[in-house]
Amino acid sequence: MKKFIDDPNSLLDTSLQGFAKAHADILELNLEPHFVYRKQRKSGKVALISGGGSGHEPLHSGFVGFGMLDAACPGQVFTSPTPDQMMAAAEAVDGGAGVLFIVKNYAGDVMNFEMAGEMLALPNASVLVNDDISLPKSHSIGRRGVAGTTIVEKIVGAAAEAGADLASCKALGERVNQATASLGVALTSCTVPALGHPTFALAEDEMEYGVGIHGERGRETVKLAGASEIVAQLAEHIADELQIGTGQHALLHVNGFGATPLIELHSIYELAWQQFNRRGLNIQRSLVGNFTTSLDMAGCSLTLTLLDDEMLAYWDAPVNTAALRWGC
Amino acid sequence: MKKFIDDPNSLLDTSLQGFAKAHADILELNLEPHFVYRKQRKSGKVALISGGGSGHEPLHSGFVGFGMLDAACPGQVFTSPTPDQMMAAAEAVDGGAGVLFIVKNYAGDVMNFEMAGEMLALPNASVLVNDDISLPKSHSIGRRGVAGTTIVEKIVGAAAEAGADLASCKALGERVNQATASLGVALTSCTVPALGHPTFALAEDEMEYGVGIHGERGRETVKLAGASEIVAQLAEHIADELQIGTGQHALLHVNGFGATPLIELHSIYELAWQQFNRRGLNIQRSLVGNFTTSLDMAGCSLTLTLLDDEMLAYWDAPVNTAALRWGC
Known part of the structure; x- marks a missing residue:
């Protein structure tokens, strides 16, 4: 470790x-x-x-x-x-x-x-x-x-x-x-300090689809795919779950699990934006970065929230915390 | 990869x-x-x-x-x-x-x-x-x-x-x-996408002392040590370099290289604060997080800036960017 x-x-x-x-x-x-x-x-x-x-x-x-x-x-x-x-x-x-x-x-x-x-x-x-x-x-x-x-x-x-x-x-x-609906993918395990070794094993050509934020097994272990294919699958499941429709307003959050660089997370955001935009969604707000992490796990999740006017106004309201800060 | x-x-x-x-x-x-x-x-x-x-x-x-x-x-x-x-x-x-x-x-x-x-x-x-x-x-x-x-x-x-x-x-x-003086330590290499494999190799019990932000070799490859020992060494070199003295004001920046979790970076901040406080320094401002990263490298650096009043006022002034935001 x-x-x-x-x-x-x-x-x-x-x-x-x-x-x-x-x-x-x-x-x-x-x-x-x-x-x-x-x-x-x-x-x-x-x-x-x-x-x-x-x-x-x-x-x-x-x-x-x-x-x-x-x-x-x-x-x-x-x-x-x-x-x-x-x-x-x-x-x-x-x-x-x-x-x-x-x-x-x-x-x-x-x-x-x-x-x-x-x-x-x-x-x-x-x-x-x-x-x-x-x-x-x-x-x-x-x-x-x-x-x-x-x-x-x-x-x-x-x-x-x-x-x-x-x-x-x-x-x-x-x-x-x-x-709100979220779905994530892990490329590697994390290592809990008190345990001293990775929580689970993934081969070099595998990823964990639907992983939990403690490294819990998800839906299934699948073959590693390109970013576009991964994002298309995540977006489809989320769109189905929320039954999104044309013209709805949304907040799109791309969350990194810890070890995935921003250059990849921003690329994931672009691909996800295209997926939801193609379905007629109006992505009004975004949040991209490592916010709900799993120690040193490589991976990311998509979160979509369908916004009404009240939620949007509260999202935009001033906040002053260590990790989210605007309007203050 | x-x-x-x-x-x-x-x-x-x-x-x-x-x-x-x-x-x-x-x-x-x-x-x-x-x-x-x-x-x-x-x-x-x-x-x-x-x-x-x-x-x-x-x-x-x-x-x-x-x-x-x-x-x-x-x-x-x-x-x-x-x-x-x-x-x-x-x-x-x-x-x-x-x-x-x-x-x-x-x-x-x-x-x-x-x-x-x-x-x-x-x-x-x-x-x-x-x-x-x-x-x-x-x-x-x-x-x-x-x-x-x-x-x-x-x-x-x-x-x-x-x-x-x-x-x-x-x-x-x-x-x-x-x-300003900075010094860092890498626990792992990063992997450049176009290269497809880690830039350098480190054994499970080694770290790279004085690493560059592209994974350049630093001062030396040394045995992995506990956090307190690593921070004590980094702080000593920085203190010597800046010839810090009692009562000086400073900004302490703990920077993660990408894959090191915040729980570790905040612990490093505490240990570094103690090192500099013990030398009589007045740490007036801080910045802890992944700001100058090296893709998915695990590691971190300490940066110390000796502040005068003008620098402090400009540091505190409003800023509104994707990664640093306050007062706006």
Whole structure:
């Protein structure tokens, strides 16, 4: 394993300390239990909290700040955070208008956020994100939450900042999740520091179609194809899933898993734009880069969100976080 | 080679088209010859142009926009752009106050920018960036320009935006370059698409100390060490080079080469901050992330810039580009 670490057990603490120092204008760090939270808080605003295993940065800690999350609870690498983190974070950022959890659909995350919500006696405490269409909705664990989470967090974050109440924030988050579909492809595995070797094996001429963001097997292992062919397949599945039609407005997000260079991600964006444009879609907004990563995995995903006017206005609203920043 | 491409020869064109579409609010693309340039131009402002081989994104195209570059000329992957690109870009963005080239110190880049400057009869046309301290100043090709280029482009970009004249912009750029030192380490090679295999070989227990951003051999191939030991060595060389002293102000930039996850880069930032803080340095600003990349290389560099008040004010000034954005 070739990584910049001293000890897998100290990596998260050291990293969070560096992250908090590098963004001390925006956020603060609580080390026991682990959470990062917004420096400038606002009373009377719905507090948004997300979290999940580490190794997906900038998701979620990079989205804490004005116009997006109030706090993020990082677990160890690819490991759910625990209820005590969520409860401490909620206590730190609750501004009196309620707390909403934004939770990716993984059993551990769901269970721990639910437990925290119960112990805090929070009503209607969460939005579940399950945008990954690689698994059928009928799958036993349901669909996973992947790169669409960024879109949900940005749009709901803007609504909360604008004064929307808890029920409106929750309903909006669920509407964005419904309007969002993602599908990804891995060219290589990632290596979890505590494990020390790649999570799975792919031959030099293979790729993993429908991969999860922890390197979970997807739909199938297939032969490596050219970029155009890969993108055409991803786009077709997404178009089918969302039943896209001519003239609809959309946000197209190309997400890198970590080790795929921007020169490839921008090329993927162009090819995907052509695919959706050919189907009559009006791509109004874009996001290209490494936002929901899987450590050092090479690969990428496409995420499409069908936008209504409200979502578009909230997407465009000012945001000031480590990883997304505009209008501030 | 596992990459998202159809054909190495079409990668750059497709990628630039996607990049321009994804950032159509900020910039425009000229395909023949290749350059990207600022959408909102300003007459009476010194025009800043940079460029170099592709594969280092977001450098330089991601830095085109308000408060930074007016245009960037991308060559093919790891290949210098040609004088016709620079001349066409200069024609497109010249606002009547002169054109300044910001050039990384590589023979091809220097020669081609010089040729363009001569053909355009530009006086004092360039700032040369050579912040990589892995090679001695006496080396036949001189020191290379690496991640410090981002710092030079941001600070000079803000000065030009504020109305500084050509001579002041050039002098400021040279001052920032003098105040900047970088040193990096590679854990893996990168793979150039047209080549199809890794540029160099490193054993599982080796790293390349002082590597260049195209995978050039550095000072030496050494045994892989823990993060603390690597950072201590990098910081010591940089501290010696800049002769840092107690109470000086600085910007610390941790740059990833492409495949190194943010969780590691933030940990490196923490360790580097401790090294410089221990030497009495006041780290006033930071930049952590993948800014000067080498395709899919795993590795990182430290860059330190000793800041004076003018540089600090220009660093903080508003910027609106694809890769750096604040205050706008």
